[in-house]
Amino acid sequence: MCAYLIPPVTGDYTFWMVSANASELWLSSDGLAVHKAKIGFTPPPPDTNELPATWNFAFDLKNPAGNQGRGDWHKYPSQKSAPIRLIAGQSYYIEARHEVSPGDWLGVLWSKPGEDNTVPTQLVPASFLSPVLE
Secondary structure, three states, X not given: OEEEEOOOOOEEEEEEEEEXXXXXXXXXXXXXXXXXXXXXXXXXXXXXXXXXXXXXXXXXXXXXHHHOOOOHHXXXXXXXXXXXXXXXXXXXXXXXXXXXXXXXXXXXXXXXOOOOOOOOOEEOOHHHEEEOOO
């Protein structure tokens, strides 16, 4: 899946990649896909034939405060990006890649400037994404 991310405020954003199977999150320094770099990923489980039910089930959106200490959205250090400086209103190409299997899902979480960047605060809202029409 790919889109243009248009951040609401200027500052440092941190992203988390979560999924039921292997996944990658890529972000460009601008609106061009050719400039994208991998900023996070969820590795595949050791035995893909026996994917545990709790592989990477991630985030309680109804109780964000309760996410502190839950291991699934930070099961692997690779799931979290370094802080990335984004400019409000500028378009950035973003791409989430996912290994597809039955019952899969993926999510891209973030913390915005001024928020605690040790925990994600929400899924990236669709209101800050625009379709790639190519």
